[in-house]
Amino acid sequence: MRMIHTSDWHLGRGFHGVGLLDAQAAYLDHLVEVVQAEGIDAVLVSGDIYDRALPAPDTVALLDDALTRLMDAGATVVLSSGNHDSAVRLGFGARVLAKAGLHIRTDLAAIGVPVDLGDAVIYPLPYLEPALSAEALGADEATHASVLRAAMGRVRADARDRGVPTVVVAHAFVTGATTSESERDISVGGVAAVPTEVFAGVDYAALGHLHGPQEVDPGIRYSGSPVAMSFSETGHQKSSVLLTVDGGKVRCETIAAPVRRHLARLRGTLDDLLADVTLKDAEDAWCQVTLTDAVRPLGAMERVRRRFPHTLQLEFEQQVVDLTGSSYTARVKDKSDIELCCDFLDHVRGGHPATDDERGALRGALEGSRVGRAGQDDEGGARAGAEQEGAA
Structure with missing residues (x-):
């Protein structure tokens, strides 16, 4: 049996004002080609399918087309929600779609219920917001580690006597992993990390959330995002993970993702x-x-x-110029208005002194301001004098 582990598609994301939908579409085309060429049985997507809770229509259309083609290529598709997804919207129609081979898991009630592929069982875990899931899962406290421990308790209870490799799909920050600037912080009260031992006993943990591909511990791996979303990802080798289940063991290798622009x-x-x-x-x-x-x-x-x-x-x-040796008052003492204006222009332009033409324009503006103020003062004084004469 062969599976592909991928995550963090973030469909609809932009990169410094540039839309990434074309690059994301190219990756999904590549994924369909891999499924066809390699005879992939299942595609596992570990959360953050969309970049926002309310995706744009063209983003939804891209996902719809990709999922249809993956299933037409013969793959079972397993999606779990990430912290960027709306669990309710992504999970709409999940029970109906499961009958066609598209398994979307966003509901706490489905934790511990596997997708049974015969030679392996898949346990998709949606992103678990501690404040919202701790009580429902019976967790000891409202932390990421505690709610995932509770979820994994349900997984182990179901997997105990199945006798085939167990794969968990989860979206979390696991201790020891390397972050990027493009990931949204999921910390609650400063505690977000989940220790690797939470996933002890499973054959493979297909993780999402972090955008750099990496193996945190043997059998605990982030596929990473297939498309870079920040300059902190410069040098990342974007890829998907190919899993082969053979003789009760899970082997991993990476498949490079296409790069539209490095x-x-x-x-x-x-x-x-x-x-x-x-x-x-x-x-x-x-x-x-x-x-x-x-x-x-x-x-x-x-x-x-x-x-x-x-x-x-x-x-x-x-x-950086050290100005701590003198106060502002001392630095401007004895400087004329035109000198102060030119100094300000030099400062905001990062070391470009005013030209002769600019000094002339500033001098004209200052003179105009002075004359305007004088005129207002004269007008105000005349008005006051007239009022005093009238009062007399």
């Missing part, structure tokens, strides 16, 4: 980055660029994008 993080002065011949590959990448110029270059983003047109994030890392 990520690059560039750091240096603007001139150095534009001249660096080793950065040829970054010209077609989504780029995060950090400029280290002592003076912030004018038109930096425009110049960067001439060479790296897919730059999405531009940051500046400049030497």
Whole structure:
């Protein structure tokens, strides 16, 4: 028997203002091809199918098409909800769909009820929000570890005498795993981590939530997200996990996911980055660029994008000037209004002093303001004098 473990599709997600639906559709096309080519019996998706509780219509249509094609290819599909999904909406029609081979598990009442594949049993666990699930599961306390222990108690009770490999599908943060910036914090009262021993006794724990593919302990693995969603995922080898059940054991190997556009993080002065011949590959990448110029270059983003047109994030890392040695009053003492205005312009532009034309414009504005105030004062004084004469 062969299965695919995947998770964290986050359908509908954006990346610094760029929609990812095309890249996500490419991954789902790839997944269907793998199911067909490898004779996959089941596809396990460990939560965060959607990126938001109310997905857009084109996102729903993409999922509907992908699930139909996976099932047409002969695979049983098992989905469990993640912390980004609406359990109620994702789980609509689950009992009817199960009869066709699509098993969607979002309900606490179904915990411990397996999807029986014959040579293996699958126990899908929806994302368990401690505050909402602790009492229903009979957990000792409202923590992630406690509610998962309670859920796993139901799993072990059902799996005890089945005599075939047991696979658990869960969405959680397991101790020892490496996080990324693109994951939503699921901590409650600062306690989110679940120890690996919670999954003791199962043959494979197919985990979701963390976007970096990794094996936390033997048989406890995150497939990771198939599409990168933050620059912290630069260098990730996006993939799915192929599980083979043979002789009562579960073997794992990874299958690389397609990459529509890779990520690059560039750091240096603007001139150095534009001249660096080793950065040829970054010209077609989504780029995060950090400029280290002592003076912030004018038109930096425009110049960067001439060479790296897919730059999405531009940051500046400049030497911090120590101003603690003198107070603000001391720094502005004896400076004229025009000097203060030019100093402010220099500061907000990161080291670009005012030009002669800008000094002239500022001087004209200051003079106009002074004359305007004087006129208001004269008008106010005349009005006051007239009122006093009238009163007399």
